[in-house]
Amino acid sequence: MTDPIRRRRLGLQRLRDIRRKPMEPAVAPSEGAEVFRACPKCGESSSKLKLNENQMVCPACGYHYPIGAYYRLHILVDRGSFQELDGGAPVADPLDFPNYPDKLEALREKTGLRDALLTGTCRIDGYRAVIGVLDGSFLMGSMGAAVGERLALAVEYADAHHLPLIVFSASGGARMQEGIVSLMQMAKTSAALARFSERGGFYLSVFTHPTTGGVTASFASLGDVLLAEPGALIGFAGPRVIEQTVGQKLPEGFQTAEYLEEHGFLDQIVDRRALRATIAQLLGLHGYKRRRTL
Amino acid sequence: MTMIQEIEARLTGLEQEEASLSGDETVNALRRRQIARERGELLETCRTLTPADKVWLARHNARPGVADYLGALFTDFFEQKGDRLCAEDPSILGGVARFHNRPVTVIGHRKGRTLEENLKYNFGMPSPEGYRKARRLMAQAEKFGRPIITFIDTPGAYPGLEAEARGQGEAIARCLADMSMLTVPVIAVVTGEGGSGGALALGVANEVLMLEHAVYSVLSPEGFAAILWKDSSRSSEACDVMKLTAQDLRALGVIDEIIPEPLGGAHRDPQAVYDALDQMLSKSLSMLSKQSGAQLAENRYQKFRAMGAVKEDK
Numbered sequence: 001m002t003d004p005i006r007r008r009r010l011g012l013q014r015l016r017d018i019r020r021k022p023m024e025p026a027v028a029p030s031e032g033a034e035v036f037r038a039c040p041k042c043g044e045s046s047s048k049l050k051l052n053e054n055q056m057v058c059p060a061c062g063y064h065y066p067i068g069a070y071y072r073l074h075i076l077v078d079r080g081s082f083q084e085l086d087g088g089a090p091v092a093d094p095l096d097f098p099n100y101p102d103k104l105e106a107l108r109e110k111t112g113l114r115d116a117l118l119t120g121t122c123r124i125d126g127y128r129a130v131i132g133v134l135d136g137s138f139l140m141g142s143m144g145a146a147v148g149e150r151l152a153l154a155v156e157y158a159d160a161h162h163l164p165l166i167v168f169s170a171s172g173g174a175r176m177q178e179g180i181v182s183l184m185q186m187a188k189t190s191a192a193l194a195r196f197s198e199r200g201g202f203y204l205s206v207f208t209h210p211t212t213g214g215v216t217a218s219f220a221s222l223g224d225v226l227l228a229e230p231g232a233l234i235g236f237a238g239p240r241v242i243e244q245t246v247g248q249k250l251p252e253g254f255q256t257a258e259y260l261e262e263h264g265f266l267d268q269i270v271d272r273r274a275l276r277a278t279i280a281q282l283l284g285l286h287g288y289k290r291r292r293t294l
Numbered sequence: 295m296t297m298i299q300e301i302e303a304r305l306t307g308l309e310q311e312e313a314s315l316s317g318d319e320t321v322n323a324l325r326r327r328q329i330a331r332e333r334g335e336l337l338e339t340c341r342t343l344t345p346a347d348k349v350w351l352a353r354h355n356a357r358p359g360v361a362d363y364l365g366a367l368f369t370d371f372f373e374q375k376g377d378r379l380c381a382e383d384p385s386i387l388g389g390v391a392r393f394h395n396r397p398v399t400v401i402g403h404r405k406g407r408t409l410e411e412n413l414k415y416n417f418g419m420p421s422p423e424g425y426r427k428a429r430r431l432m433a434q435a436e437k438f439g440r441p442i443i444t445f446i447d448t449p450g451a452y453p454g455l456e457a458e459a460r461g462q463g464e465a466i467a468r469c470l471a472d473m474s475m476l477t478v479p480v481i482a483v484v485t486g487e488g489g490s491g492g493a494l495a496l497g498v499a500n501e502v503l504m505l506e507h508a509v510y511s512v513l514s515p516e517g518f519a520a521i522l523w524k525d526s527s528r529s530s531e532a533c534d535v536m537k538l539t540a541q542d543l544r545a546l547g548v549i550d551e552i553i554p555e556p557l558g559g560a561h562r563d564p565q566a567v568y569d570a571l572d573q574m575l576s577k578s579l580s581m582l583s584k585q586s587g588a589q590l591a592e593n594r595y596q597k598f599r600a601m602g603a604v605k606e607d608k
Contacts, residue, residue, distance in 0.1 A: 092602050094546055095535055145602030152599060174491075174512050176522050179536050180548050183512040184601035186491055187498050190467055191474030191598050198475065214512075216463035217451075217491045222471055236463035236491070237453030241517075245453045255458060265461050 039063050041231075055272050064229050064272055066209055068111075069118040069135035072168055076276055077131070081123035085130075088153045089114040092145030097177040103139075113138050115146035116171070119154040121163070125280035126290035130158040132167040134215070140172035143215055147175075148185025151219060155192040155201075164202040164283055169220040173213015173238075186218035193222045202286045204279065207234045207257065207266070225282060226266050227275075228257035234265075296530070298347035298559075301336050305558065308333055337557040343507065345533035349515060351507045352486045356561035358568075359485065360387050360402030360445040366568040367575070368393055368400060374431055380460075383424035385415045385452075386496075388431045393443065394576060399435035401428050401496060402445030405486075418487075419452035422465035425495050429472050441479040441579060444496040449514060451492030466495045473498035474595060477587030481578050483571065484508045484540075484549065485560075500594050501578045502548070504540040505567065506555040510548070511538035548601070551578070 035048040044060035051058070055075045056065040067075075073082050093100050108114060116138035122131050132154050134141040151167070158165040174182040193203060205223030207216075210233035217236050228234060235255040243250060253259055257269045270278050284290070308329050315322045343351070351357070364371050368391035375382045388401040405411075405418035435442045451462055473480065473496075482499035488510030504510065512518070515532035519525055522532075543549045553570050556563035582590065 090603060094602075095537055097535065148602055176512060176518055178602070179512050180510060180538070180543060180546065181602045183490065183494055184548060184598065186467075186494055187470050187474065187598040188601055190470035191498070191595050194471035194475050195595065197471075214491055217466040217495075218470060219467070221461075221464040221467040234463075235458050236451065236466070237458065241453045242455060242458065246455055250455065254455070259459075263459050263461070265464055 057272050062230060062271070064209065064231060066136055066170065068137055069113065069133040069168075072133045073118075073122065073131070075272070076279075077122040077124055078126065082120050082131075083122070084118065084120040085150070085154060085157060088119075088146065088150040090145050090149055092178050092181055094181045095177065095179045097179075100177045107138055111135065111138055115150065116141045116143070117147040117150045119150050121157070123291075124166075124283070125276060127164070127280055127283040127288050128291065129164045129166050129279075129283065129288075130154050130161075132165070134168060134170045136170040136210075139175060139177075141170045141215070142172050142175035142182070143185050143189075143218075144175035144178040144182045145185060148182075148188045151189045152192040155189075155196050159196050159199060159201055162201075164204065164286065164288055165196065166204045166206070166279060167219065167223075168206045168208055169211040169215055170208045171211055171213065171215035171220075173215055183214065186214045189219040190222060193219055197222075197224070202283075202288075204282060206270075206275070207232050207260075209233055212236065212238050221265075227268055227270050227278070228260065228266050229272055229275075230257060230269050232257040234260050296344065296346050296350050298340065298343060298350055301339060301558070305333060305336055308336075337562075340557045340559075344530075345509075345536070345539050346515075346530040348507045348539050349487075349509050349533050351559040352509045354559060354561055355407060357447075357486055358560055358564045359407075359447055360400070360404050362564065363402070363445055363483075363485070363568070363571070364391060364400060366564070367572050368398075369395075371400070374434075375427070377423045377426035378430055379423070379426060381421075381423040383421050383427060385418055385420045385448075386424035386428055388428060390440065393441075393579070396579075397438075397440050399431050399440050399442045400445070401431055401442065402485075403448040403493075403496070405447060416452055418448045419450060420448065420492060421452050421454075421457045422460045422462050425451075425465040425469045428496060429469055432472060432476060435478055436476050439478060441481070441582070442476065442499075443575065444480070444482045444499065446482055446484045446488045446493045446496050446510075447486035447508075448489050448492050449487055450489035451495070466491050469495040470498055474598065475591060476594070477591050479579060479582035479585075479590055480594065481575065481582070483553070483575075484510050487514075489514055498594065498598060500582050500590060500597070501550050503551045503553055503571070503574055503578070504543065504549045505553045505560060505571075506540055507559055508540055509538040510540075510543055511536050 036045045038045050039058040041063035042061035056067050117132055117134050119132040203223050204225050205220050207228040211220055212235050233255055239250055260266045261269055312329050371391040373389040387404040391400050403418045404415045406415040480499040481501045482497045484504040486508055490513050515529040516526045519528040519532040540552045556566045560567045
């Protein structure tokens, strides 16, 4: 069932792919040019190759397709610069929830991720940073003990090495299968960030589609600067829960990044294709220095 | 219907009967003795309650709430309203009071007892303004070196349109972050329902106490069943797997001490609960008061930093 060596190899292979050929399309050109995807927003068909060149943003309407953690690094960080941070993948099953550890193992095997949060050090346009990316394909990016622990370790690493911290969120919230322990991760991550902030560390939080629940109500909202990708759903209670509570249909565009920006909860909405430049600009503005060598 | 509901109904029936006894005194005295015995037997069956029973008790309308504790354990209470930004949220009650003569800041979720009160206090479900008021009061406690005692009793933060528009997530996150840095003693008491992030927002404490039949969970059992099994009617099954009782949570290290309740629940004899809580609060407070501000912040940080750091799998 579990082959830790194979799992590890799969993950490392993906990381190597990112390091060696970060700007190559994830699909082979011969294949990608013929495979088409219809945009869920405007219906326009684009070849996978075209989408890939466009960082999975619809060329016609600008719809941002949800992307995984590895692809995020692929389009964002400098070639060969990402190094995963070790540790912090506890298997917490405090509720003895049926099949949960098996499900985790299967997902680890399938995705090459150790849990929903991938953390490491990287360089973005020459700026060194600690980065964390939540992957929505791993139990909806939900936060359990492993996500909380890995985030806290990343914060502590950034603090110890005087590096800026960048976190991309995409999450359904707390991981129900871990019960109260998942709730406590909200306190743990918030506490780690409060310390980091007090010591002068710079934390940039980027909301991507969708970010809700306990992640919104903890680390994702605590950035010195808060950014979001266009159209991202961001909220505490999900739209379905609110509709059931207030018993009415929610207005068009409710809980989108645009709505949050209008209500004062975001610094800016930034197109995925401009994020690399924006992040580099922000790191420069906060006094970090570019270094070209690894 | 859970077992405790049946017991509660029969106890209420006996109490009503006892109150309405009239006529021959010798017959009445006999019946009174019978009632007392039946009552005692019924209460004995409350020694073993299921998690679903505890959820029902934790939500009981007559269960003591923050206002009751303020009246019974504190003196000289001065309420402080408002978040200084836009509104006052009465579902969180807060202010300064004396605990055994020592000024402390008290903050707690308020549900109210009558329907009118329930509506006024939004059934104990705070809006962002409530959490921002709590942060304001905590910052003042920090400034004046007052210990903070919080009372947790909420189904969760209010999941509504306006609450979202005004940043419910951000308000809770800031509460968590700010609480973790305080250099004064912080004690949280889970008195009823500790529901989700809305409860935890007042729970980043040095010592977390919990009433014997209170519950504390990532989400309501109904919500848990709806998310994991797409069926909110399986809530009693959810109660069994969620480990939401004080006994389970102490085993998991999420809470520190359990305050015993009288048989049948806190509402059957509130004074007994006040006495037990008073003792435990005094003990915790004097223990925490021996620590320096830096130690308090560090210990609180380490307490939450360690949560969930179990078996490492590499």
